[in-house]
Amino acid sequence: MKRLNSQLQQDGAPLELILLIRTILAACKEISFRVSQGALAGVLGSTLSENVQGETQKKLDVISNQILKDTLRESGYVKAISSEEEDTVVPCNPDGNYLVSFDPLDGSSNTEINSLIGTIFSITHAPQWMKSDDPSAFLQPGTQIVAAGYVLYGPSTMLAMTTGRGTHLYTLDKTHGGFLLTQGNVQIPEDTEEFAINTSNQRHWEEPIQQYVKDLIAGVEGPRKKDYNMRWVAAMVGDIHRVLCRGGIFAYPFDKRNPKMPGKLRLLYEANPMAFLIEQAGGLADTGQGRIMEVMPEEIHQRIPTLLGSKNEVLACKSYYK
Numbered sequence: 288m289k290r291l292n293s294q295l296q297q298d299g300a301p302l303e304l305i306l307l308i309r310t311i312l313a314a315c316k317e318i319s320f321r322v323s324q325g326a327l328a329g330v331l332g333s334t335l336s337e338n339v340q341g342e343t344q345k346k347l348d349v350i351s352n353q354i355l356k357d358t359l360r361e362s363g364y365v366k367a368i369s370s371e372e373e374d375t376v377v378p379c380n381p382d383g384n385y386l387v388s389f390d391p392l393d394g395s396s397n398t399e400i401n402s403l404i405g406t407i408f409s410i411t412h413a414p415q416w417m418k419s420d421d422p423s424a425f426l427q428p429g430t431q432i433v434a435a436g437y438v439l440y441g442p443s444t445m446l447a448m449t450t451g452r453g454t455h456l457y458t459l460d461k462t463h464g465g466f467l468l469t470q471g472n473v474q475i476p477e478d479t480e481e482f483a484i485n486t487s488n489q490r491h492w493e494e495p496i497q498q499y500v501k502d503l504i505a506g507v508e509g510p511r512k513k514d515y516n517m518r519w520v521a522a523m524v525g526d527i528h529r530v531l532c533r534g535g536i537f538a539y540p541f542d543k544r545n546p547k548m549p550g551k552l553r554l555l556y557e558a559n560p561m562a563f564l565i566e567q568a569g570g571l572a573d574t575g576q577g578r579i580m581e582v583m584p585e586e587i588h589q590r591i592p593t594l595l596g597s598k599n600e601v602l603a604c605k606s607y608y609k
């Protein structure tokens with residue numbers, strides 16, 4: 288089986304980028320080990336603190352963030368990082384050539400139930416003019432991302448990665464510690480009968496998504512003329528992994544409750560890296576109003592509505608917004 292390095296070289300990734308990706312994955316292997324120890328290591332449950340977004344931090348959120356932060360700061364490749372668990376950007380090496388944004392532990396409410404969780408990351412070039420503590424350099428649209436991926440801590444630890452030459456899936460071989468290519472050039476089926484959305488928020492949605500979901504649930508008797516099934520992992524990494532493996536649509540739409548929070552997911556370290564992976568696998572990633580990867584971020588923790596997945600299903604959903 289092909290090793291990660293060979294695939295990255297074949298995809299034309301420059302050496303320094305390969306070394307940075309390997310650095311991130313070294314941290315993820317450590318997180319994978321910590322996560323797998325669970326209750327044995329006393330790492331489950333919440334801390335007494337909240338992150339800048341007002342969410343209670345789980346112990347594993349803090350541990351995973353610290354592992355990634357320390358590893359990236361020591362690497363020398365990175366000028367600064369932005370993380371879900373950091374209030375603002377964290378300066379690293381002033382001469383580093385890259386910026387990394389990450390969600391150190393996605394779906395962390397799943398930690399206590401031993402269910403799917405993961406790490407999401409994206410990498411862009413660091414502009415020469417940038418001071419290493421300057422958040423404005425992170426405000427680049429997703430089209431500027433040079434590499435993105437997630438590591439899923441499930442029954443197997445898996446990596447989904449793209450450097451813009453297709454999306455590839457790797458599995459961590461724990462017998463020797465390397466990520467091996469287990470599915471190259473993933474292609475998401477264009478059509479699907481599966482959707483993922485948190486319907487408990489339905490009364491807060493806007494009219495177009497209300498109508499779209501109503502029509503899905505109407506099944507063969509409704510305007511879509513087929514029966515749909517529903518899945519919800521409550522961890523974006525789990526839901527997107529399923530979409531990459533067998534198609535589907537994953538939506539976290541605009542929510543009328545709080546106009547300052549247009550959707551739950553964060554653009555820089557959740558929506559954009561997943562959008563890149565989905566597009567590189569032949570799917571679509573949209574807000575309902577346009578392509579996610581073309582949105583110009585206004586702040587590092589910005590939230591955004593998301594519709595991701597099988598091409599024809601995302602187009603069908605989008606048509607309700609017209």
Ligand SMILES: O=P(O)(O)OC[C@H]1O[C@](O)(COP(=O)(O)O)[C@@H](O)[C@@H]1O
Pocket residue numbers: 342371390392393394395396485521522523524539551
């Ligand atoms: O089930 P809910 O509460 O609607 O939210 C689920 C969503 O929230 C998230 O867990 C947010 O991620 P974090 O755990 O990193 O905060 C997504 O992964 C997931 O899609």
Ligand SMILES: [Mg+2]
Pocket residue numbers: 390392393394523557
């Ligand atoms: Mg998350």
Ligand SMILES: [Mg+2]
Pocket residue numbers: 348371390391392393394395
């Ligand atoms: Mg998180």
